[in-house]
Amino acid sequence: MSTSSPDVTTSVNASLPRQRRTYSIGELARMFEVTPRTIRFYEQEGLLAPERRGQTRIYHEKDRVRLKLTLRGKRLGFSLAEIREVIEMYDAMPDGNARQLKRLLEILGEKRANMERQLEDIRLMQRELDDVESRARDVLDRLARQDA
DSSP states (O other): OOSSSSSSSSSHHSSSOOOOEEOHHHHHHHHHHHHHHHEEEEEEETSSOOEEEEEEEEEHHHHHHHHHHHHHHHHHHHHHHHHHHHHHHHOOTTTTTHHHHHHHHHHHHHHHHHHHHHHHHHHHHHHHHHHHHHHHHHHHHHHHHHHH
């Protein structure tokens, strides 16, 4: 949805520099293949801060980037708190980029260690399932030989 204001119409909007481009909630939803409700949820959680014009939300490039990072973080298993921490650190500090990257590396290290533990748990569970399956097949074979 675009407003009638010349600086945010679709035809002019598409040619504007990225910083001045605005988006409606519907445009962002289509762009990222999420529902408007998802976007409102991330706004409620403080991850997005659109401009308000009456009841209309006007999203800027910063919101688009934050939504992209939020969705990517969720796919990677980050909690909303972790995503918020990284984004706020970047916004709040002059050296936010370096601090953000260091914290991101810490979080990634934690995620990687967690995944390694989960993989080991899965491998152990697979070995246990293999053992139970093998014993069940042995018993079934013995029962079949007894019945024959």
